[in-house]
Amino acid sequence: MSNVTVCARFRPRSSKEMRDPSRDGVCARPIDAETFVFQDDKEDEFTFSLDRVFYEDSTQAAVYEFLALPIMRDAVNGINGTIITYGQTGAGKTYSMEGPGIQDCDEHNKGLLPRVVHGMFEQISSSNDIARYTVKLSMVEIYMEKVRDLLDLSKANIQIKENKTQGILLSGVTEVPVSDSVEALQHLCTGLANRAVGETQMNMSSSRSHCAYLFTIQQDSVKDKRVKTGKLILVDLAGSEKADKTGAEGRVLEEAKTINKSLSALGNVINALTSGPSSKGNHIPYRDSKLTRILQDALGGNSRMALLCCCSPSTLNASETLSTLRFGMRAKHIKASPRASEVKSAKAQEEPSSVTKDEKCGRILEKMKERMSNEDIKMLEDVFIQEGIIFSLDSMAEVETVYEDIVSKTIQSLQQAVDELQQKVKKLEAENIGIQEQALRNHEPGSVGKMSRFISSWYASFFTS
Numbered sequence: 102m103s104n105v106t107v108c109a110r111f112r113p114r115s116s117k118e119m120r121d122p123s124r125d126g127v128c129a130r131p132i133d134a135e136t137f138v139f140q141d142d143k144e145d146e147f148t149f150s151l152d153r154v155f156y157e158d159s160t161q162a163a164v165y166e167f168l169a170l171p172i173m174r175d176a177v178n179g180i181n182g183t184i185i186t187y188g189q190t191g192a193g194k195t196y197s198m199e200g201p202g203i204q205d206c207d208e209h210n211k212g213l214l215p216r217v218v219h220g221m222f223e224q225i226s227s228s229n230d231i232a233r234y235t236v237k238l239s240m241v242e243i244y245m246e247k248v249r250d251l252l253d254l255s256k257a258n259i260q261i262k263e264n265k266t267q268g269i270l271l272s273g274v275t276e277v278p279v280s281d282s283v284e285a286l287q288h289l290c291t292g293l294a295n296r297a298v299g300e301t302q303m304n305m306s307s308s309r310s311h312c313a314y315l316f317t318i319q320q321d322s323v324k325d326k327r328v329k330t331g332k333l334i335l336v337d338l339a340g341s342e343k344a345d346k347t348g349a350e351g352r353v354l355e356e357a358k359t360i361n362k363s364l365s366a367l368g369n370v371i372n373a374l375t376s377g378p379s380s381k382g383n384h385i386p387y388r389d390s391k392l393t394r395i396l397q398d399a400l401g402g403n404s405r406m407a408l409l410c411c412c413s414p415s416t417l418n419a420s421e422t423l424s425t426l427r428f429g430m431r432a433k434h435i436k437a438s439p440r441a442s443e444v445k446s447a448k449a450q451e452e453p454s455s456v457t458k459d460e461k462c463g464r465i466l467e468k469m470k471e472r473m474s475n476e477d478i479k480m481l482e483d484v485f486i487q488e489g490i491i492f493s494l495d496s497m498a499e500v501e502t503v504y505e506d507i508v509s510k511t512i513q514s515l516q517q518a519v520d521e522l523q524q525k526v527k528k529l530e531a532e533n534i535g536i537q538e539q540a541l542r543n544h545e546p547g548s549v550g551k552m553s554r555f556i557s558s559w560y561a562s563f564f565t566s
């Protein structure tokens with residue numbers, strides 16, 4: 102059981118952001134490779150801890166090696182993987198995913214997609230003697246809630262179907278077999294040329310669609326004829342900014358609304374997945390958008406998943422960046438347990454389980470911890486966000502530390518309340534004695550009796566209320 106890998110990447114400041122005269126301009130102050138302090142436009146500070154933070158001087162190679170390489174390697178070995186770039190328009194999603202160009206780009210600037218393609222075929226060629234591989238490539242765009250085949254534009258409305266053994270499928274989508282990275286990149290370039298490009302005030306060439314690159318890697322073992330299939334999906338999401346900020350109108354406004362609807366659906370699915378069982382049962386609204394439906398297997402756990410939160414470093418975009426980072430924090434709590442989709446030989450299926458008692462206990466413990474954290478994380482996160490203590494609940498150890506801290510603080514304040522009450526009791530006792538003495542001095546036995554009855558009943562009600 103592993104968490105989703107969530108990283109943030111701050112691109113260099115644009116020339117417009119550099120010209121901003123109102124501030125020194127930068128909203129993130131690095132603490133270490135995983136943690137930074139974020140300052141919003143009201144100068145409130147939030148500390149974020151993610152799996153890795155890439156600042157403006159980070160290289161494309163570093164992002165690939167940390168975020169994508171392990172997922173690509175597993176996909177070649179039959180474990181599904183998904184890599185998503187998320188963030189507002191102009192935050193660096195496409196730069197991170199593709200680089201300045203897929204084919205004719207210098208080595209240094211190459212994005213995740215061409216690196217994944219090269220890495221995949223390199224790994225395949227180094228293990229060709231133990232297995233035969235078949236790689237197929239598809240490429241689709243989700244635009245205005247329609248899935249369009251970017252490798253065959255006549256297929257403008259691909260249907261999404263579900264199959265018990267293969268999971269989510271794009272019915273009739275073009276799947277081109279590719280035998281090396283040059284061929285794969287050529288097809289990707291064809292697909293990219295077909296991508297719908299809209300215009301908004303914020304970025305004259307911003308893409309207004311989600312784009313998914315899908316690789317199916319089938320491995321036929323030379324030795325025992327076992328077949329493993331790994332699906333690797335890379336998704337470059339459309340920009341997540343608010344429609345009103347773009348100043349868009351007409352069709353562009355409709356595009357922005359549709360994009361926001363599908364990104365909200367993605368947020369809702371993540372919320373449902375990370376909120377634990379609810380009164381409504383655990384309904385996960387995958388069907389609310391094409392995007393969440395296509396990502397259903399990835400989000401539902403049968404896939405390794407990495408999310409790159411692309412951010413502007415500028416205070417001008419602080420509110421969008423804050424919501425991007427909060428989205429990332431939320432996604433971090435999705436639990437994934439990807440399995441290799443291996444078709445076993447009959448002999449392998451008969452083999453007795455070699456799982457030890459300790460391993461079973463470990464698994465049960467993990468499940469218990471998982472349930473506990475699912476229920477507690479939301480409450481804790483809300484409290485800590487309110488208190489300005491944004492944190493990363495990476496492990497149960499962290500949950501326990503946080504709990505211990507809260508419990509000890511609660512005990513301290515209860516102790517203080519008990520001390521105050523004891524002092525109050527002492528003061529009242531002294532007053533009581535004084536009143537009784539006064540009554541005796543006045544020689545009024547009847548009044549003393551009434552007074553003492555009054556005091557005892559007041560005393561009793563004080564301590565039972």
Ligand SMILES: Nc1ncnc2c1ncn2[C@@H]1O[C@H](COP(=O)(O)OP(=O)(O)OP(=O)(O)O)[C@@H](O)[C@H]1O
Nearest residue numbers: 112113189190191192193194195196307308339340
């Ligand atoms: N890490 C980076 N290093 C250098 N330049 C970058 C980096 N990230 C982004 N840029 C530049 O910033 C600009 C916007 O980036 P990009 O087009 O990737 O944004 P985007 O998030 O994909 O936007 P959209 O939602 O419109 O697709 C581009 O000119 C890009 O070259």
